[in-house]
Amino acid sequence: MNQAASDITLKYLQGYSEHLQNQVRQLINERRLAAYIEQRYGQQHPIQSDKALYKYINALKQNHLRNAPQIDKVLYDNRLDLTHRALGLHTAVSRVQGGKLKAKKEIRIASLFKHAPPEFLEMIAVHELAHLKEADHNKAFYKLCEYMLPNYHQLEFDLRIYLTARELVSE
Template sequence: MSELIYLNGYPEHLLSQVRTLIAEQRLGEVLQKRYPDAHNIATDKALYAYTQDLKSQYLRNAPPINKVAYDSKIHVLNNALGLHTAISRVQGGKLKAKAEIRVATVFKSAPVAFLRMIVVHELAHLKEKDHNKAFYSLCCHMEPQYHQFEFDTRLWLTQLALKGSA
């Protein structure tokens, strides 16, 4: 079903429950009850500080992050939910790498749990490049409810798409 594009790969029994919520027009209500408030991290500077706080708490030995920003060019379906890039440049005969994290602008109005899930995901890429067992273990170390937040974020994006906002 095209309305469940953000939920590809999830088991049929979950998708069936989501279809029922959509048919009953209750998906938004369920999400609103579970996550009533949006966060107040509205600027790139605040997002950088939020990300640095998480990094210093869980990944002190990871490479530094040079930039964290909301990015209106990220389309949440094609480019996932955020981007982590390492830009290498030659500077004075040395190769310098700069790590950047970009978060889709749609998450400016998201519940804090969803923003946290995105930031944790992108921070985990500082240590683990691939989406493997070690990567997801690191995500769960930084956010024990990581998998639930990821699923609920995808539900939220589905709801936005149904309203024509995503």
């Protein structure tokens, strides 16, 4: 790490208070950021195939959103990356079939989550599932995320720290 932590722009944490950002900078200065994540989220999840990911996300949907539209396709997508700030994506692909317009729901999860802790995969899956009911990132959306995953906000924050730590290692 070439620059002082106080000079680092914490792009994944910009919406958080200066106090929290300073705590993260202190962990960076002390070279303890990766250890913090490793201690809290040490293991990698076993869901490695698109088929397993589909089953996993469908099970979450059945537990929390039975009346939501059916999900037609779920996959890890290596085209989603941090430069586009896309960790997951939900889409409705419309096609004409036999004179009728058919909309298929798809969820794509960034491939970097193949090797992430299970808590982060669950957080991203819950986030994308919530979009089946709420299109925008509004109060109702985050309330739904909290309903499906009670510690959603803490996991989202820790995921942002995880992404920051990954980026520091790659520099």
